[in-house]
Amino acid sequence: MKKMKKAIVAATLLAVGGIALAGNGPDGYPNEPVRFVVSFAPGGGTDLVARLVGAELSKRIGQTVVVENKAGASGIIAAQYVARAKPDGYTLLVGGSGPMVFNPITQNNLPYDPVKDFEPVTILGSYPLVILAGVKEPFDTVKDLVKYAKEKPGELNYGSFGYSSQVPTEYFASIADIKLTQIPYKGSSEAAQALLAGNTQLFSSDIGPGAPLVASGRAKALAVTSAERNPILPDVPTLAESGYPGFDFSLYSAVAAPKGTPAAITDYLQKELHAVLHSPEVTEKLGTMGIKPEGMPPAEAAARYAREVEMFSPIVDKMGLKAN
Incomplete structure (x- = not known):
């Protein structure tokens, strides 16, 4: 009888432990730490955004978000690493304009394809x-x-x-x-x-x-260069105000997952990241850096990448900027 009671208690503890380890996302995701692989060195803007957002995201999803820096080669090292990772939502690229827009239009032998090798999650913030x-x-x-x-x-x-x-x-x-x-x-x-x-x-x-x-x-x-003035330089006009209507460009920090990551996971991450980015505390901290919180759905992030590739490709070709 005592052995049976011990077995029941052990089974109960095991079950409770399993519930505690499971995340609140699709199919119990995430049930282990999530990695943000940052394409820049520690201390830079993208790194600071990744750490700020990652710390708040971990509170919402019930798992630690680990920031790992893989700097170098204009973000190519980090992008290639994540592109080859298992598409399960546990290894995510935090990069942005470089890996998704400028590398593809300036590099002939890029070891990854931003469209074929990644699922966009969202854009964290633009500046x-x-x-x-x-x-x-x-x-x-x-x-x-x-x-x-x-x-x-x-x-x-x-x-x-x-x-x-x-x-x-x-x-x-x-x-x-x-x-x-x-x-x-x-x-x-x-x-x-x-x-x-x-x-x-x-x-x-x-x-x-x-x-x-x-x-x-x-x-x-x-x-x-943005369409609107920035709060940290409120007296500085936009290029649009300065005689170039329609000029609108901002750099950004963005999140992408390896191709094949289930849509249920990328959609879940986008919604959670949107909530983090638009929380009063995070919005205020980003604002002090001149960063506008975003958090748009994956399709909108992909559309922005495509629009900027189309926008800048002609000038890259005209100036002969593409590396061999």
């Missing part, structure tokens, strides 16, 4: 570039910049730190009908320092690190 000028430059507005550039074609140079900075700058130059000379740098901090030192005249910076340069008076902000 514009801000066009910065050195404080000693003789222009304070986009209109004056364009006038100056047309008077002295090719004399203005700009710093860039990769295709996500270079391609949008060249796209603007093409529609403004001006010629700018690119000077590449390894990272955004190096490009910013070059501007401050007077080695370059312009720099299209992520708004997060760019805003403090403006606030401190070390750089001038001419315009932001």
Whole structure:
């Protein structure tokens, strides 16, 4: 009798333990930790967003969200790693514009395909570039910049730190009908320092690190690239306001799963991430970085990738930017 009671207690504890380990998603997902594989180094914008969102997501899904950084090669290392992972919802790519838009249009031998190898989950948050000028430059507005550039074609140079900075700058130059000379740098901090030192005249910076340069008076902000003004630089006009109607581009951090991940899981993750992103605490923290919370459904994220590939491909071809 005592043995039977012990067996019943053990079975009950085992069952309760199983319930505790099961997630609240489809078919008990997730029942083990979920990994966010970030395509950039620790401390960067995408990494900070992944850690902020991951910590809050873990509270909702009942499992730890582990952030793992696999930086390098413009996000290719992380994207290739996740593309080869088991499509079960436990290994997710946190990348964005680079892996999904700029790598495909600038790399000939990309070891992954953003459409064939991934299921979009959602875009976490978007943030514009801000066009910065050195404080000693003789222009304070986009209109004056364009006038100056047309008077002295090719004399203005700009710093860039990769295709996500270079391609949008060249796209603007093409529609403004001006010629700018690119000077590449390894990272955004190096490009910013070059501007401050007077080695370059312009720099299209992520708004997060760019805003403090403006606030401190070390750089001038001419315009932001998004359709709306950004809360952390509310007095800086958009390019649309500056004479280029319809100009709307923002970088973003996004989540994608390996191809074949069940739609029930990606839909579940999108809904949970949307709830996290639009919670007051997370929205406020993102806002301090100039990031607009998103959380759109997978189909909308895929449509945005496709739209931007179509938008930027012609300028990449025109400038001969595609790597062999």
